Amino acid sequence: MKATQFLISTLKEAPADAEVVSHQLMMRAGMIRKLGAGIYNYMPMGLRVIRKVEAIVREEMNRAGAVELTMPVVQPAELWQETGRFEKMGPELLRIQDRHGRDFIVQPTSEEVITDIARQELRSYKQLPKNLYQIQTKFRDERRPRFGLMRGREFIMKDAYSFDRDQVSAKASYQVMAQAYRRIFDRFGLRYRAVAADSGAIGGDLSEEFQVIASTGEDAIVYCPNSDYAANMEKAEALPPQGPRPAPAEALVRTPTPGKSTCADVAALLGVPLERTVKSLVLATDEIGENGDVVRSQVWLLLLRGDHDMNEIKVSKVPGLNVGFRFATVAEIEDHFGCKPGYLGPIGLKKPVRIVADREVAVMADWICGGNEVDVHLTGVNWGRDLPEPELVADLRNVLAGDRSPDGAGELAIERGIEVGHVFYLGTKYSKAMNATFLGEDGKPAFFEMGCYGIGVTRLPAAAIEQNHDERGIIWPDAIAPFTVVVCPIGMDRSADVKAAAETLYGDLLAAGVDVILDDRGERPGAMFADWELIGVPHRVTIGDKNLKDGLVEYQHRRDAAATKVAVADILAHLKGRMAV
């Protein structure tokens, strides 16, 4: 490609609404242009990256035995009504009516349609297992689209769905995909982690997120530096503390703590570490009657160490809370604790509540909590002595760096990541809802065991940039760079030698199958280099009159601090030595 035949459109400044670096750099590099909130044109420079991502995904999906098809962007509502998602999904599901007033949606994902295809086309166990995928435009009407391609409304996703005859086979299909994803992400040339994720109500461990590591990532990734253990924050288990609970050493004391309603303030006032305090979180569950009204509510008190954060996913699995919980109202709190929030604790309740202690709190001695009276806390609190042993003990909290790794391999570390892929075992959730069956070997109909597997094709370039950039711009890994090599001739219009050398190298690289762009725009060196550093092409060859007289050109990798002089005769070999693909 020659630059004059392409569309290069760099900007000095990013627009004001570009908050994150990938959004800023994709705008400045002319990769995307905003058409509306969360809706972008994929400009030629950006589309090249997207197409390379697609090609890698497609190759590895095919290699893993998946078969590509394409489902419509605009889908009739009927199938979505079968699973109830037409009603259940919020306004992020974009709903349309056609000219005849019939309901349609713009696909945010395609479980319903693929399950419909399976129940029609996969009639016998002999046709299974089967994995069907598409790389197709999706739409989610995010309330607050932002961060460019990171959280857009329209985006491209690769979504695959596996269909199996039983759980054993489904788990094998899941593993095939999990392995294919590792190959895909390896090929992208990005640092990433496959982290265990929560698999919801289905249980089991068959859910992994593929997270591109980036300090700006939205998600906390928990991992053990000494082992393969990695999980997202929702999933990472906080092990029970080692060793028994210490014996009580302090007496129970009511301590005035005027105006101090947080653990941090109380710890500071009393001059004790925050780890000595226990915070009280009040939840409620509702029993719903046949007519849909609330028949009875139950108030729950969760006790966590003052420096720990509640993990909602874990709480949602506690027996009794797993029916769905909410935070208690102030009225419910005052009714049960006789006190307003800020000074709550498990001792001296007006009405009984169900108490759940975090594993850590259950082995604490001499702790500090609210006294159920404004401006009063209790110190020297001890289980068994001042209150009964906890009714329920559970893992309720997010892990912290330094916690023991669940696999016993050492301490946990935490870094941040951007989720760009997810493999998930679905079970029979959709096949049962849509009565999607096949004829089993025994001649009886059976529900498909399903898995689903997504990759955010347009999100990936944004994540790659969050991980790989500097103050000058993007630094693409070779595999997904818009161009692998840029040839920058200096003074091409003045020097026939430079022009000839540039054209020759350009031709040689094309002939060698290298994805090269020749910058024939006639820009001055400063502006030319700034453009390509912003755009992030990994390999640059600069051809100037002065070096050329000595039979030399300059090579510089986007990460190199300075250029290297290379003999004209050696540049092709030199490039190949530095290229990753």
Added chain:
Amino acid sequence: MKATQFLISTLKEAPADAEVVSHQLMMRAGMIRKLGAGIYNYMPMGLRVIRKVEAIVREEMNRAGAVELTMPVVQPAELWQETGRFEKMGPELLRIQDRHGRDFIVQPTSEEVITDIARQELRSYKQLPKNLYQIQTKFRDERRPRFGLMRGREFIMKDAYSFDRDQVSAKASYQVMAQAYRRIFDRFGLRYRAVAADSGAIGGDLSEEFQVIASTGEDAIVYCPNSDYAANMEKAEALPPQGPRPAPAEALVRTPTPGKSTCADVAALLGVPLERTVKSLVLATDEIGENGDVVRSQVWLLLLRGDHDMNEIKVSKVPGLNVGFRFATVAEIEDHFGCKPGYLGPIGLKKPVRIVADREVAVMADWICGGNEVDVHLTGVNWGRDLPEPELVADLRNVLAGDRSPDGAGELAIERGIEVGHVFYLGTKYSKAMNATFLGEDGKPAFFEMGCYGIGVTRLPAAAIEQNHDERGIIWPDAIAPFTVVVCPIGMDRSADVKAAAETLYGDLLAAGVDVILDDRGERPGAMFADWELIGVPHRVTIGDKNLKDGLVEYQHRRDAAATKVAVADILAHLKGRMAV
């Protein structure tokens, strides 16, 4: 690809709603599955065809210097309001509101967005010419979607848009595209014609349709077998008759024609050829006042030979009618002709009308027309004697087979075609509406001269089938076949020799880069052959025990009446000799 790893899903019968052969065969061959009216899943077998179409289009577009980008499927209404199309387009424009109640559309095409991109990114004449294209999902909410992919609602289109500094350059860009389209359609391996089409109000000859020839096509294509002349019916000119008008030979006679209100009935009653009759078509034009009301209406009488059909496009170009016309109301007709429709003519009017004679009618003598009295016609009518010479003479009619070719190369022929591509010079229609300018060489802003160029990517396979099928199924040209070669082993499960020979040939073909599928499903020969003949894979190699003992396999092209025995050692060379790609 091995068949067991793919998704093959053939049907014995096409669904009842499949009216045309391409729809029937695509359904039966498992290429598409209906999701809703005019909305189809592109199944794996069909998607392979679509991808091959896309690849050819992309390669040739790139070769022609066009640059690919992707515009969103869901587009904000604002740009469509700038050109007025948001209001002007009918219900085929699918309109949506997002969660905030803002208006959006699902793109039926992308002139507005691409013009918006151009006015932002193409700032100087130095960046021109530029041709930008996308291959992307489109939606048109057809009132009556039908014929499968031929007239669907959701479809894939390649749409390209050229931007030029002036008309000369724009016309050159148009010609580049017209040539690229010829290369594209040549590569598809289909019989097609590039036919001149009407370019609307812009004038000039810069509009061509690319029509795939098929007897089932919706469009009539006019061409000259002795030359390159080809045009669609709207565009094809009917030359003026040769030679002067004959002298009158008959007297004007009022002839009773009770109940005969059509030319055909009158000709039959009077025992004269239909070519002797003249039909009267009554139109009206309205003059609109400042407040939008009709100030004045003008009634027009068009005279065409009884066996000729009116061509609306040609009529819309007649001076005076080119402001927009409508058919006259019965009241207007009775007011001017003193007679109800069926017996109208140009002689004896109650009020004056403007008369336009078709070129053919203008040189007729002794013709027959209505007498402006119920159940009465006039015979022996002659210009200049019975009525004044026609005020206006114009080409008003569709040509007929046998008419003289406008290029003088002989007689016209007519065949039917399916429009799958269109190249069109737009001029400044969109750039003016959206104030899209660039800085010219003189430092002044100028409007872009634009062209647009479409190819119906998903329509093309349907057109290919309409052209290439027989009673057994589809016959794909090699270039867009889902697979080029199918290897059919007979009794693969019983014979190790057959299995080994099939696997070896399969491997050799893969290694040679041939798109081959090995049918390892273990079907019986009859069912297996029926499937592949239905699916339409052009080249088949059958491997059976009996032939194999003699060192032979069977080759059969989908169009061959019978198989040919070929030595195992020669089959690769034999295949290559028969393959078009």
